[in-house]
Amino acid sequence: MTKKLIAIALGGNMILQKGQPKTYEQQMENLRKATDVIINVIKKGYGVILTHGNGPQVGNILVQQKSGVAEGIPGQPLSICGAMSQGQIGFMIQTALEERLYEHEIHDKRVVAIITRAVVNHKDSAFKEPTKPIGPFYSEEEAIKLHQETKDTYINDAGRGFRKVVPSPIPLEILEGPTIRRCVEEGDIVIAVGGGGIPVSLENGTFVDVDAVIDKDRATEVLATQIDADILMLLTDVSNAYLNYGEENQQKIEKIEISKLKEMFDEGHFAKGSMRPKVESAIQFIEYGGSLSIITSPENAIAALDDKSGTRVVKKI
Ligand code: ADP
Ligand code: MG
Numbered sequence: 001m002t003k004k005l006i007a008i009a010l011g012g013n014m015i016l017q018k019g020q021p022k023t024y025e026q027q028m029e030n031l032r033k034a035t036d037v038i039i040n041v042i043k044k045g046y047g048v049i050l051t052h053g054n055g056p057q058v059g060n061i062l063v064q065q066k067s068g069v070a071e072g073i074p075g076q077p078l079s080i081c082g083a084m085s086q087g088q089i090g091f092m093i094q095t096a097l098e099e100r101l102y103e104h105e106i107h108d109k110r111v112v113a114i115i116t117r118a119v120v121n122h123k124d125s126a127f128k129e130p131t132k133p134i135g136p137f138y139s140e141e142e143a144i145k146l147h148q149e150t151k152d153t154y155i156n157d158a159g160r161g162f163r164k165v166v167p168s169p170i171p172l173e174i175l176e177g178p179t180i181r182r183c184v185e186e187g188d189i190v191i192a193v194g195g196g197g198i199p200v201s202l203e204n205g206t207f208v209d210v211d212a213v214i215d216k217d218r219a220t221e222v223l224a225t226q227i228d229a230d231i232l233m234l235l236t237d238v239s240n241a242y243l244n245y246g247e248e249n250q251q252k253i254e255k256i257e258i259s260k261l262k263e264m265f266d267e268g269h270f271a272k273g274s275m276r277p278k279v280e281s282a283i284q285f286i287e288y289g290g291s292l293s294i295i296t297s298p299e300n301a302i303a304a305l306d307d308k309s310g311t312r313v314v315k316k317i
Contacts, residue, residue, distance in 0.1 A: 118197030
């Protein structure tokens with residue numbers, strides 16, 4: 001195969017921003033803008049795998065589960081809600097992207113969305129301490145009752161009310177990796193690993209769903225490595241990763257070798273739950289043989305591919 005493969009992760013804010021109406025129309029409008037960059041990458045001749053976050057969408061689906069109970073419809077587990085969000089967002093990206101392909105007179109591409117599972121180890125230390133708040137808010141009494149009924153853990157989330165917390169284990173393998181690879185090789189644009197994938201673990205020879213969430217940047221790296229992609233591109237709402245971010249002396253990281261970036265990582269420059277998993281994924285992709293990791297915004301993505309913008313991580317400069 002001669003074509004270069006690029007795995008692109010779309011940040012959650014590209015689909016729905018805080019404060020915007022949570023409608024289908026709003027999400028489609030955001031996605032139509034977000035797909036510009038994908039069209040440009042396709043025009044450059046890359047084989048493209050798109051991954052995406054699902055935070056706001058799965059959050060809303062979980063709230064809908066809660067209100068359905070009053071109508072006698074049992075709430076579905078987190079794994080099912082994750083699968084629903086992959087279907088929902090996958091379909092929206094597919095629709096938005098096909099519109100753009102048509103406008104740009106690219107008629108030889110199919111866009112497919114694949115329900116994706118990520119394997120985790122049930123012995124992962126994350127299971128000892130659930131940290132990630134998800135879904136609706138409850139009163140303290142409701143939370144205590146739910147805890148007694150289900151053994152799920154609830155915490156007071158920043159004084160806003162009680163929420164269920166789940167573990168965030170490390171993804172080890174993307175089960176649909178080989179299928180994804182085959183589809184991109186045939187020229188399809190593949191949407192996969194939505195929300196980091198549905199976490200599953202191996203029990204008695206089969207994969208069963210586990211109550212957890214996976215960081216989408218970490219899962220995108222695992223997929224990119226697994227299918228031997230050339231480039232890992234993590235798109236978000238900042239143009240670069242920064243040193244001393246948010247302080248007066250903040251400094252943009254541009255082109256950098258992994259050894260240097262690792263030092264910065266160990267010094268704790270990147271915030272947990274946001275930039276830290278991106279930097280960690282960028283480093284790991286190169287360590288496992290990838291040629292280039294990029295962290296940037298959609299506006300800078302093409303310039304980053306031309307080596308002119310964004311944080312670009314390489315083995316040696
Ligand atoms: P996404 O949905 O794209 O994963 P996140 O909110 O998880 O978005 O991560 C991007 C955010 O990380 C930025 O908006 C920025 O505020 C934050 N951030 C934390 N530390 C840094 C850093 N060192 N450099 C740049 N951005 C950082
Ligand atoms: Mg994030």
